[in-house]
Amino acid sequence: xxxxxxxxxxxxxxxxxxxxxxxxxxxxxxxxxxxxxxxxxxxxxxxxxxxxxxxxxxxxxxxxxxxxxxxxxxxxxxxxxxxxxxxxxxxxxxxxxxxxxxxxxxxxxxxxxxxxxxxxxxxxxxxxxxxxxxxxxxxxxxxxxxxxxxxxxxxxxxxxxxxxxxxxxxxxxxxxxxxxxxxxxxxxxxxxxxxxxxxxxxxxxxxxxxxxxxxxxxxxxxxxxxxxxxxxxxxxxxxxxxxxxxxxxxxxxxxxxxxxxxxxxxxxxxxxxxxxxxxxxxxxxxxxxxxxxxxxxxxxxxxxxxxxxxxxxxxxxxxxxxxxxxxxxxxxxxxxxxxxxxxxxxxxxxxxxxxxxxxxxxxxxxxxxxxxxxxxxxxxxxxxxxxxxxxxxxxxxxxxxxxxxxxxxxxxxxxxxxxxxxxx
RNA sequence: GGAGGCGUCGCCUAGUUAGGUCUAUGGCGCCCGCCUGCUAAGCGGGUUGAGGGCUUCAACCCUCUCGUGGGUUCAAAUCCCACCGCCUCCGCCA
Numbered sequence: 339x340x341x342x343x344x345x346x347x348x349x350x351x352x353x354x355x356x357x358x359x360x361x362x363x364x365x366x367x368x369x370x371x372x373x374x375x376x377x378x379x380x381x382x383x384x385x386x387x388x389x390x391x392x393x394x395x396x397x398x399x400x401x402x403x404x405x406x407x408x409x410x411x412x413x414x415x416x417x418x419x420x421x422x423x424x425x426x427x428x429x430x431x432x433x434x435x436x437x438x439x440x441x442x443x444x445x446x447x448x449x450x451x452x453x454x455x456x457x458x459x460x461x462x463x464x465x466x467x468x469x470x471x472x473x474x475x476x477x478x479x480x481x482x483x484x485x486x487x488x489x490x491x492x493x494x495x496x497x498x499x500x501x502x503x504x505x506x507x508x509x510x511x512x513x514x515x516x517x518x519x520x521x522x523x524x525x526x527x528x529x530x531x532x533x534x535x536x537x538x539x540x541x542x543x544x545x546x547x548x549x550x551x552x553x554x555x556x557x558x559x560x561x562x563x564x565x566x567x568x569x570x571x572x573x574x575x576x577x578x579x580x581x582x583x584x585x586x587x588x589x590x591x592x593x594x595x596x597x598x599x600x601x602x603x604x605x606x607x608x609x610x611x612x613x614x615x616x617x618x619x620x621x622x623x624x625x626x627x628x629x630x631x632x633x634x635x636x637x638x639x640x641x642x643x644x645x646x647x648x649x650x651x652x653x654x655x656x657x658x659x660x661x662x663x664x665x666x667x668x669x670x671x672x673x674x675x676x677x678x679x680x681x682x683x684x685x686x687x688x689x690x691x692x693x694x695x696x697x698x699x700x701x702x703x704x705x706x707x708x709x710x711x712x713x714x715x716x717x718x719x720x721x722x723x724x725x726x727x728x729x730x731x732x733x734x735x736x737x738x739x740x741x742x743x744x745x746x747x748x749x750x751x752x753x754x755x756x757x758x759x760x761x762x
Numbered sequence: 763g764g765a766g767g768c769g770u771c772g773c774c775u776a777g778u779u780a781g782g783u784c785u786a787u788g789g790c791g792c793c794c795g796c797c798u799g800c801u802a803a804g805c806g807g808g809u810u811g812a813g814g815g816c817u818u819c820a821a822c823c824c825u826c827u828c829g830u831g832g833g834u835u836c837a838a839a840u841c842c843c844a845c846c847g848c849c850u851c852c853g854c855c856a
Binding site: 409415 | 825
């Protein structure tokens with residue numbers, strides 16, 4: 339069930355939003371036509387149905403003489419009702435189909451353009467000058483191999499390209515990062531959740547991952563299940579078909595799960611190491627809130643991300659992503675890009691999206707407000723994507739001998755201050 | 763995987779064996795009122811939810827809702843089919 343209020347609100351701003359994304363404005367007109375058809379069909383059907391019910395009562399009470407005549411009438415009516423019912427369900431299906439293809443309207447002040455038109459909002463920290471320190475920075479894979487932390491060769495042997503094993507201190511590092519991330523999230527009031535990474539099509543579609551990004555998703559046809567690319571999917575669908583208590587908003591969840599990505603469009607890109615892999619583990623933040631609070635909640639999530647990255651001593655930039663690169667569900671998106679010394683540039687480590695009411699409408703998540711029932715807003719944000727964060731930590735904290743200094747906050751969880759190359 | 767049982771309006775529950783004011787029973791809980799110095803008890807009333815219409819609000823009207831989706835029928839909580847979920851037992855397994 340889709341909340342039909344969506345397209346009655348303001349067709350003009352929907353058209354503008356479509357323009358901003360470089361998407362078809364005609365879709366909006368089609369939607370409006372489909373909605374009118376749908377409403378008309380429903381009204382006709384409901385009226386007929388009322389008639390039919392009334393007639394049913396008459397038949398039940400009818401005397402033996404009047405019964406046959408009434409029955410004949412009722413029979414005719416039943417056919418009309420059936421036809422109207424079919425028309426209604428077709429009109430509904432058409433409307434839903436169109437609505438599911440409509441991306442979330444982008445906020446007006448989002449930078450226009452595509453992948454390269456992001457705005458840099460902030461730069462935090464200063465990249466180390468390795469030349470001045472007298473040595474050349476190793477990349478994360480070289481360091482990982484020296485430390486006995488990353489094994490790509492056997493990853494490829496066992497599972498194929500873009501798979502890895504984290505070994506020894508590598509495994510310990512991920513576990514420590516996980517513990518640290520979870521402890522911070524809990525401290526900030528997020529309810530920790532370990533969530534399924536296989537979900538039904540309704541969950542995948544509801545979160546907006548079966549649109550343009552469908553080719554990036556693993557699908558298990560034998561079971562009609564999808565492997566999630568982020569725990570956002572399970573966390574969003576968690577409250578699907580529910581009416582939440584507005585008093586309890588915002589609801590803040592932290593999800594931990596493996597994430598699977600086919601990386602279909604990225605052949606030959608970032609093939610070295612664990613930067614771009616088919617599977618990684620991630621601690622994710624997810625928030626349900628009142629629509630009018632979504633921008634404030636978004637800012638909070640971004641602050642949490644910044645605070646987490648900064649606490650690990652990684653120089654980074656905060657970007658606001660441009661309209662054409664937002665994906666289907668986001669009305670606004672901020673990415674944090676961490677410094678990668680071996681590449682001499684900033685690369686994505688976190689991403690937070692304000693999906694406003696988009697996912698809530700598709701997943702039928704509402705709340706009971708003072709003035710009635712309506713959709714909530716949903717937001718998500720990366721707290722710690724393990725592989726990317728491991729890269730950042732290894733490269734930014736490396737020493738000339740190939741050892742890596744463990745960032746202060748991780749030490750209690752890792753039980754050591756420095757990772758040293760293994761003798762063998 | 764095999765066998766059996768069960769899904770009713772917050773919770774429990776009647777109704778399903780002969781389909782028809784079921785326009786869903788009763789209890790608990792909750793809400794309002796009465797009573798009371800206060801509380802409890804007692805008494806009276808209300809209470810499934812969603813969508814839409816109308817509307818200042820309220821009232822009122824219509825549709826849908828008995829796990830979900832189909833089917834049979836003039837008419838389905840009730841009959842038929844499929845699916846989903848839960849429980850018990852067996853097998854297998856972490």
